[in-house]
Amino acid sequence: MVHKMPSGTDELIADLADAIGAGRVTAGGAAREIYGRDSSIIEGGHSGPVCFPESTRQIAECVRVAVAHGRDFVPRGAGTGLSGGAVPCNDPVVISTTRMNRILEVDVERRIAWVEPGVINLDLSRHLAGTGLHFAPDPSSQQACTIGGNLANNSGGPHCLAYGVTSEHVAAIEVVLSDASTVLLGAEVGDAVGYDLRGAFVGGEGTLGIAARIAVRLTPDPPVVRTLLLDFQSLVDAAETVTGIIAAGIVPAALEMMDRNTVEAVENFVEAGYPRDAEAVLIVELDGLEEGVTHEIKIVKRVGNENGVGTVRVAADDVERELIWKGRRNAFGAIAHIKPGYYLHDTVVPRTRLAEVVAKVNEAVERHDLIVANVFHAGDGNLHPLMAFDPREPGVMERVYAASEEIVRIAIEAGGVLSGEHGIGLEKRGFMPLLYSPDDLSAQRALRDAFDPVGHANPLKMFPTGSSCGDVMHLAEVPEGVWV
Amino acid sequence: MSDLEEFRNEVGTTGSVCVKGGGTRWDVGGEVGQGVRVVSAPSGIDAYDPAEMTVLVGAGTTLTALAEVLAEHRQEVALAGPVGSTVGGALAVGWNSIRRQRVGFARDALLQAECVGADGKRFKAGGPTVKNASGYELCRLLVGSLGTLALMGRVILRTTPIPEWSLWLRGSVTPADVVKSCYRPASILWDGSYSHVCLEGYEADVQREASALIDSGMVKVQGPPSLPPHRNRLTGDLPEGAILDVAIGVAHCPEAAAIQCVDPAVKCIADRMKANFDPHRRLNPNRDPYSVPA
Numbered sequence: 001m002v003h004k005m006p007s008g009t010d011e012l013i014a015d016l017a018d019a020i021g022a023g024r025v026t027a028g029g030a031a032r033e034i035y036g037r038d039s040s041i042i043e044g045g046h047s048g049p050v051c052f053p054e055s056t057r058q059i060a061e062c063v064r065v066a067v068a069h070g071r072d073f074v075p076r077g078a079g080t081g082l083s084g085g086a087v088p089c090n091d092p093v094v095i096s097t098t099r100m101n102r103i104l105e106v107d108v109e110r111r112i113a114w115v116e117p118g119v120i121n122l123d124l125s126r127h128l129a130g131t132g133l134h135f136a137p138d139p140s141s142q143q144a145c146t147i148g149g150n151l152a153n154n155s156g157g158p159h160c161l162a163y164g165v166t167s168e169h170v171a172a173i174e175v176v177l178s179d180a181s182t183v184l185l186g187a188e189v190g191d192a193v194g195y196d197l198r199g200a201f202v203g204g205e206g207t208l209g210i211a212a213r214i215a216v217r218l219t220p221d222p223p224v225v226r227t228l229l230l231d232f233q234s235l236v237d238a239a240e241t242v243t244g245i246i247a248a249g250i251v252p253a254a255l256e257m258m259d260r261n262t263v264e265a266v267e268n269f270v271e272a273g274y275p276r277d278a279e280a281v282l283i284v285e286l287d288g289l290e291e292g293v294t295h296e297i298k299i300v301k302r303v304g305n306e307n308g309v310g311t312v313r314v315a316a317d318d319v320e321r322e323l324i325w326k327g328r329r330n331a332f333g334a335i336a337h338i339k340p341g342y343y344l345h346d347t348v349v350p351r352t353r354l355a356e357v358v359a360k361v362n363e364a365v366e367r368h369d370l371i372v373a374n375v376f377h378a379g380d381g382n383l384h385p386l387m388a389f390d391p392r393e394p395g396v397m398e399r400v401y402a403a404s405e406e407i408v409r410i411a412i413e414a415g416g417v418l419s420g421e422h423g424i425g426l427e428k429r430g431f432m433p434l435l436y437s438p439d440d441l442s443a444q445r446a447l448r449d450a451f452d453p454v455g456h457a458n459p460l461k462m463f464p465t466g467s468s469c470g471d472v473m474h475l476a477e478v479p480e481g482v483w484v
Numbered sequence: 485m486s487d488l489e490e491f492r493n494e495v496g497t498t499g500s501v502c503v504k505g506g507g508t509r510w511d512v513g514g515e516v517g518q519g520v521r522v523v524s525a526p527s528g529i530d531a532y533d534p535a536e537m538t539v540l541v542g543a544g545t546t547l548t549a550l551a552e553v554l555a556e557h558r559q560e561v562a563l564a565g566p567v568g569s570t571v572g573g574a575l576a577v578g579w580n581s582i583r584r585q586r587v588g589f590a591r592d593a594l595l596q597a598e599c600v601g602a603d604g605k606r607f608k609a610g611g612p613t614v615k616n617a618s619g620y621e622l623c624r625l626l627v628g629s630l631g632t633l634a635l636m637g638r639v640i641l642r643t644t645p646i647p648e649w650s651l652w653l654r655g656s657v658t659p660a661d662v663v664k665s666c667y668r669p670a671s672i673l674w675d676g677s678y679s680h681v682c683l684e685g686y687e688a689d690v691q692r693e694a695s696a697l698i699d700s701g702m703v704k705v706q707g708p709p710s711l712p713p714h715r716n717r718l719t720g721d722l723p724e725g726a727i728l729d730v731a732i733g734v735a736h737c738p739e740a741a742a743i744q745c746v747d748p749a750v751k752c753i754a755d756r757m758k759a760n761f762d763p764h765r766r767l768n769p770n771r772d773p774y775s776v777p778a
């Protein structure tokens with residue numbers, strides 16, 4: 001049942017329609033239902049009117065009208081976020097960037113592209129084909145997620161190991177603040193003078209303002225790319241191999257791990273050619289110039305051999321390489337087929353403690369009688385335990401929450417952090433005090449308040465609060481065309 | 485272990501205070517003025533795990549001392565500064581290495597900072613792991629803030645592998661042509677007539693890329709040219725005697741450029757930031773990150 005809108009909503013809708021055109025505002029029950037959630041398991045969000053601005057000025061108008069009516073606003077990209085960042089609390093105006101999906105300018109020589117925030121990540125890379133350049137952040141949701149969302153969550157992806165997460169690839173941002181003013185942060189080349197407000201804005205989860213135009217840095221395509229598949233009879237050996245590769249002074253382009261449950265699910269689903277009897281497989285991608293890559297392949301093989309690797313397969317051609325990655329890309333969907341419900345977790349631990357932490361996580365999840373599969377960015381210690389379950393089973397959600405809390409505690413005890421790339425949103429705001437003291441949180445609050453002193457930009461996210469918004473969780477479907 | 489409690493006590497809760505590192509870039513952003521208490525951050529390397537590629541270090545440690553320890557494991561950090569400069573100073577100033585294309589931005593090197601705030605309380609920004617999306621990006625805000633928001637006591641930095649081979653070339657090939665013939669050169673400097681290029685990586689790859697540049701008339705040289713003292717953001721033509729760091733748009737010039745007006749909208753956020761972190765303006769008073777030549 002769609003929640004009833006608070007009083008004054010009719011006037012709000014009329015003012016929004018006046019400001020940006022009636023065709024760009026909707027307040028129908030179906031839209032509010034869709035925009036009441038994202039891809040997390042969080043439910044209980046209540047959306048107010050949903051706007052689809054088509055320019056920076058229209059974004060500013062939406063903000064102005066929302067705040068004039070005393071409403072909050074929530075920026076929204078594709079809604080693929082996994083921490084509830086785009087889930088609306090208290091009937092805010094939802095500002096969707098989906099109609100702002102133009103690639104405005106590509107400067108090949110200076111390696112900069114100006115894009116609107118609603119450009120889909122993969123669309124930019126496709127657009128750049130043939131220029132010898134690409135946009136490096138490659139979240140597994142790249143077929144669906146937007147560059148504005150990537151920026152707001154400082155998203156990562158397999159290739160962020162060598163190339164860095166989104167922040168490193170954002171040069172400048174045109175931002176609409178909560179007072180409806182527009183400001184340009186950062187610089188196309190190098191650092192802007194003064195505080196790195198660009199860097200502070202990235203990862204702000206829509207709580208600092210709305211990115212309306214973004215200058216992203218483009219990365220040259222590597223001349224040589226080799227993809228290796230290594231299989232192991234123990235997860236500890238695979239993890240030791242990860243540590244050994246990094247310790248040998250190699251930072252691969254990507255270094256991904258999948259455990260037995262994942263391999264099995266993937267093979268049943270897409271037949272990527274992974275050895276079914278392996279306890280763990282590693283995908284190692286090396287790129288750069290010919291000699292270096294050849295040399296690094298030797299080192300990876302050596303480190304693998306020292307740690308009991310079964311076989312090391314170097315993809316012979318693009319077809320084989322694509323098949324290896326196809327398995328990885330489909331891992332999420334494959335696991336989601338085991339059971340009707342899933343919950344994908346995201347924490348980071350020191351990479352030298354991967355094996356120990358994965359063992360503890362598995363033990364904890366299994367103790368709660370849930371299936372767990374691990375498919376993750378091993379190279380930077382970014383764990384993604386994926387719990388699969390049947391939500392119709394009575395009491396299952398309580399077990400899921402209990403297991404996820406244990407996962408967070410295990411990661412923090414191992415010297416890790418709450419999230420590597422999905423962000424805090426509503427999902428983990430209650431865990432923030434596990435990682436940060438009240439004084440740490442005050443400093444973060446000081447940053448937030450400098451951008452949004454009135455507190456209307458996507459409030460209730462990130463910080464622990466007593467609010468009940470979004471505490472009713474339920475399960476999300478795998479979004480169409482999306483993979484992990 | 486660096487004594488952060490002692491540092492906190494030194495900073496105290498009242499009176500103007502500034503933190504001095506090596507003093508090598510003391511005048512950047514303006515002099516702090518008379519009567520300001522000078523404190524220094526703890527020094528020493530507290531933990532270093534090469535396989536983790538992170539190092540926990542007192543902000544008062546010199547870059548040279550840190551570099552020596554990291555070099556034993558063929559690693560380095562993205563920070564740069566004259567001899568004598570400290571980790572904390574390099575972060576506060578936030579200047580990028582001329583090898584930025586290889587080592588990355590200075591602002592991406594800081595993973596965690598344990599600070600003392602203007603209220604005399606300790607707080608932590610960021611986290612210990614190489615990847616972290618837990619909360620706001622305070623670390624990025626601190627880099628380049630000239631100690632005006634908080635004083636860093638101890639930090640965790642990201643390290644990167646030192647390349648097997650490195651060489652510098654000089655010649656009249658333009659930066660645009662260098663980029664066309666090389667994959668990600670570590671540095672390109674341009675003095676108006678000549679490019680100075682640093683190639684880094686595995687020896688055979690470096691030699692191959694170098695020979696292509698040598699065929700176009702470049703010659704091997706010992707290292708980078710000596711850089712004029714003033715760092716200005718390049719706006720128009722390259723001034724006489726200046727050297728441009730192409731990747732970051734900074735011109736190293738014989739004369740300091742005028743200080744440009746800051747966009748009032750940006751200044752407005754910056755002023756609120758300062759007021760929120762340091763309402764009584766006791767940290768590095770008179771120093772202004774916007775008061776640098778641009």
Ligand SMILES: Cc1cc2nc3c(=O)[nH]c(=O)nc-3n(C[C@H](O)[C@H](O)[C@H](O)COP(=O)(O)OP(=O)(O)OC[C@H]3O[C@@H](n4cnc5c(N)ncnc54)[C@H](O)[C@@H]3O)c2cc1C
Pocket residue numbers: 038039074075076077078079080081082084085086097117138139140141144145146147148149150151152153154155156157158205206207209210211212332421422458479482483484
């Ligand atoms: C199957 C699957 C796989 C995934 N894999 C990865 C992965 O590998 N790596 C990874 O990092 N993430 C991953 N994610 C998470 C998610 O895709 C990313 O966080 C993505 O960047 C979100 O983009 P979006 O456009 O969907 O943003 P949304 O979900 O719409 O919004 C996310 C947050 O950004 C804010 N926001 C959106 N647009 C703007 C804007 N223009 N200005 C300011 N704030 C804005 C919102 O308010 C919200 O807080 C995955 C998700 C799924 C479902």
